[in-house]
Amino acid sequence: MTHRFPLRVYYEDTDMGGIVYHANYLKFIERARSAWVRDLGIDQNAMRERDGVIFAVRRIEADYLGPAKFDDSLEVETRTMQVTGARLVMEQVVMRGATRLFQALVTVVCVNEAGQPARLPANIRLQLH
Secondary structure, three states: OEEEEEEEOOHHHEOOOOEEOOOHHHHHHHHHHHHHHHHOOOOHHHHHHHHOEEEEEEEEEEEEOOOOEOOOEEEEEEEEEEEOOOEEEEEEEEEEOOEEEEEEEEEEEEEEOOOOEEOOOHHHHHHHO
């Protein structure tokens, strides 16, 4: 399953040359992950309150392939690559039409209130398989 998240590049996303500032791609893919989780019906506030765990990014492996520019219409594609009891690995790609501009392999884990590693809740693991 691929989740698609549309977005527009605003002036605030760019550097002096009108090119998307590199760190903003991480914001774009974060927004897409949040929308994806919400669209799956996972309430992250309830997960924190009920299960005592939250999602945390453990690792991001990113490749910048081409520039996005002010006012571009982009789409972030998110797809699950691996789900285990302790982590979720997904690929996220930022596209402008058929052109791949940015890609990342993102590893997400759960941590408890003390910041210690925790298992992904079983109901979430089942949804992601």
